[in-house]
Amino acid sequence: MNFDLVVVGSGPGGYVAAIRASQLGMKVGVIEKAELGGVCLNWGCIPTKSLLKSASVFEYLTHAADYGIEVSGSVKPDFAAMVKRSRDVADGMSKGIQFLFKKNKIDIVSGFGKLLRKGVVEVTRADGSKAEVTAKHIVLATGARSRELPNLPQDGKRIIGYRQAMTLDKQPQTMVVVGSGAIGSEFAYFYNAIGTKVTLVEYLDNIVPLEDDEVSKQLARSFKKVGIDVHTSTEVTAVDASGDKLKVTLKSKSGEQQIEADVVLSAVGITPNLEGIGLEAVGVAVDKGRVKVDEFYRTSVDGVYAIGDIVAGQALAHVASAEGIICVEKIAGLKPEPLNYGNIPGCTYTTPEVASVGMTEKVAKEKGYDIKVGKFPFTASGKASAAGQKDGFVKLIFDAKYGELLGAHLIGANVTEMIAELVTARKLETTGHELIKAVHPHPTMSEAIMEAAAAAYGEVIHI
Template sequence: MEKYDLIVIGSGPGGYVTAIRASQLGRKTAIVEKAELGGVCLNWGCIPTKALLKSAQVFEYLNHASDYGITIQGKANADFSAIIKRSRDVAAGMSKGVQFLMKKNKIDIIQGTGKLTKDKKVEVTGADGKKTTYDAPHIVLATGARSRELPNLPQDGKKIIGYRQALTLDKQPASMVVVGSGAIGSEFAYFYNAIGTKVTLVEYLDNIVPLEDEEVSKQLATSFKKAGIDVMTGSEVTSVDTSGTKVKVTIKSKKGKEEQIEADIVLSAVGITPNIENIGLEEAGVVVEKGRVKVDEFYRTSVPGIYAIGDIVPGQALAHVASAEGIICVEKIAGHNPEPLNYNNIPGCTYTSPEVASVGYTEKAAKEAGYELKIGKFPYSASGKASAAGQKDGFIKLIFDAKYGELIGAHMIGANVTEMIAEIVVARKLETTGHELLKAVHPHPTMSEAIMEAAAAAYGEVIHL
């Protein structure tokens, strides 16, 4: 039986980062993966979707070239299969990159499906059905999650699809209903609409991107409607009929009004389900609570020597969260003294157009938590760089605790905000005050100046409004 210091089950952004950090810390490490290295994020999520969104953005630029004083002869066409191929090629290249990192860090890749045994070993079943057992004093579970299915919206992979199929359709649908307006649903709604598909976005809650600050949600809905997306909030899909050539989707509003929409495809984007089945949790005696593996602040499960990170534990189901958790987990195993993760300082990004990025409290949550607030807002319409770029939709909103000047939340919508949010994350990590932020000189002309201006607005010092 092969022995290791540490075995990781799952090679997504949680698993492979964990393995690399363990190897850096001198541990003999193996990683078990049943599909492609890099997991869902790299192969079927974060990376290939960003490639699709870039194609959509380029297409939009071409269609609006005249706005920038450029004349294009003839009409730009979106070649759907070429767009999909580019996205798959980008994902494949990144997966090869992870393979290189495994080799560089001397990590053994074990192909197959990993499972805990009752004597705390890892049993791996290969594609040929052959079982091999591996032993390690430390086992990290990083099995991730999959597309959640609703009982009244069963995915058949053809007419009712999840995110995987949305990335690899054979031909572009003429019409699509997207159910769920979180990051995945909103990004696909933007992409398909941008390349010419008629998109209806259905959200059960009262606002799209419902985890975001209400003002951001309303701005994105306005931008989406302006772009031609039908946005239906406070609505749910009650039934689907796939018997004809098209899908008939029955949608009911909270007021009880029902309507039926016909579409080529329904994309179900109603969240994720953790992959905790058939990985040996029951056999090993690992405690599960509310559908997630119960862990402490260093990701130790109820069973000594077994750890869990990423989408299968409580906390935000985000790639960067899984990576951070894995690093903290192995540093603790190695006898270091890592700081536990602050889940209230995790940035969230949605790569629509305009982009959305946020961290910390929303205005509503901050008020509910009892804070007295100072709020500063700066619109992109007042930003010189945004005007020059022709991207005036959006704003920066900063929320400060009035008593101590602590920056407790930031909510951004507009071009480049997914790159700009990191400034706020670092500022909050360093416990920067509003005054320090507004006195930090920001370069002109940039979109990032809007952060300084929003901080100034909160304290009555804004110059450009």
Template structure:
């Protein structure tokens, strides 16, 4: 079987690349060993958002009286039903991608793909049978898996990764979450909100440590207020799974503390899937644990490309999709510009949500910029007050000399929807004054962007 393009992996990088290639007239085959849509769609982004929505609805019901609504009886969280709903949502999305494959005449080749010496793709079927397919070009989009630490080995029962956290048979009474990045924080919020006693352990000094420090501290306060035990500047040194519960030894600045829990969730990052895909055989070089590529995702092997979590750059679904489209358009001979990795939005879907793009205030200062910084609290927002969601703020950072938007940092309700405004503004090289003069609808949460810009230039009205 001969193709113009073979894509190995059908995640948000692979399936988007395949569809764009088909739109550009290529004959495309996609190799997938598991569910269509990859980890993000089946075991990551989509099902977690389903669980988080269930948690949010549960919290609304528990605070219905705050909105003038009386409910007879007590709302209860049906954990199994929440899990089932999230699985159904993921399954529906996977079928949607399968439909798109049929619509775009993309052939799905089931099995595990591996490059050969002559840059063909050997596919091993579930029964062990092998077949070889050929293509003018190959894109590697094999994604990543949960990273394992030597002192925190996952057994899938008492010490689990994100995948198992999406499909537990029953709700644990107690849980220790190790790592407070997006994955760890989202699961900590979900399980805590439905009644699990959660301890969140973070090695660095703040939760969501890659975010601006003010945002990190605000989320830490929100977590503590909601009942999560937050242990920052702390490290899990050992775990004992021999008893009914897991004994977790946590080293803190004050000494060691032992915590007992039903489940330990390891959320300490991801490891790229670069093993056993034929990199060495095909002459594809690896650097610092990632596949080495140029700015258009060409590897060191001719006509072999790589995108997504296996290459340098942020390991995010929307990054993989953007890389896939750019890569395919370059293969097709279109004029494209390299992706600007400094203008990639990051989102954490806790309550309150966290969203950011560009430099933190600390990074901007260290880079030598003279800054104008504006903050607008949602406590001063009419829409936030009406919605009962006054927690958080929008913080904008501008270069004092030219008015360039250096960074945006948000924490609050729906900020993951608002951040795209700043991504577009940075792409268009918009200035602070232009944001101030952009009329925002009232009342909306998005007004806080205009107000934060105005605050930076001492023109703010509502604080």
């Protein structure tokens, strides 16, 4: 088992790096201890979107009368069927990676990979046997797992992480979600939509705390409107699991309170998978729990590279994929452009959806920019009104001096699809006036981008 390049881990960073390396003429092997596709395809991005789609369809059916449709008989969620569909979708995607590996002549080495010495990875198979894989170049793409808080140890049954949240045996009647980032907010929306009483707890002042303040406040309003109990500036200090119901203690500025729940979902971030992969054995440098790399993902050890959730940067699937491509293109002797981490889109697939790129208004001001801000509400959008999805808005932030688009913040239906236009605009250094003069189709949700740009420059028509 000798390769030009071997990748440890087959998530969206690893498998993309492997395929690109194969396209560039390298003999490639991938070491994977579990399912191909990693957490994203099997336990993250893809199966959660399947669950969210089921919730969305259920909501449509329960509100069919709003669209002039009569549904006879009762409509109720089948939780087990939703979970099964989600798992089937994930299995199909994993099989798709198998096909791509076969098409690109990539060898799969099943087992746990560990750096042994320069150019050598030891693989421990499921039966305990070991083998050595050699390669001139080794890319570490081992991903991450759910982070555990000391006062919230996960038992996998009643106090759970995201993995168990998508495969519970039965739908809980009540749930406390701790952490309101993308993972926590998406699960809060899903379970609430199918009838679970959800309490969402966030330690910081706003939910989805990395988003622009106005977006965070709008999502909180939308959540409260559908019955999610939102607590911000609140900490979970203890969970008593001794009884039939979990007793969850919440602490905020106004004092302590205790609520009961069937399940507590801990969604407070991730922990990189660095343990046991041999970093110390070969001398790979680590800083603040992440592998240290340069702009082309070279570690402190020649021939060893690292990408994805184990390096600094946003822990997102599309970031890992981009890093993997840049890494192997540099290895192949091409001249890739380093990744601009300031132009990475973030998406949260709640209802309404949230999508953003670049600076928030607060950050732009802190950096000393003189800014122009344009905002267009979906209440003024014909397409949003026709669709019955008027929650949300598009907010664009421009540098007043040069017209540069500093940041874009969207909340509403389908905004996770719309954000790509603004990522491209920033990549091409498009100005506000160019966005205004780029004719957008009518009626579409995307018109709100043109209108928000126009609003920033006092030219908006429809508000």
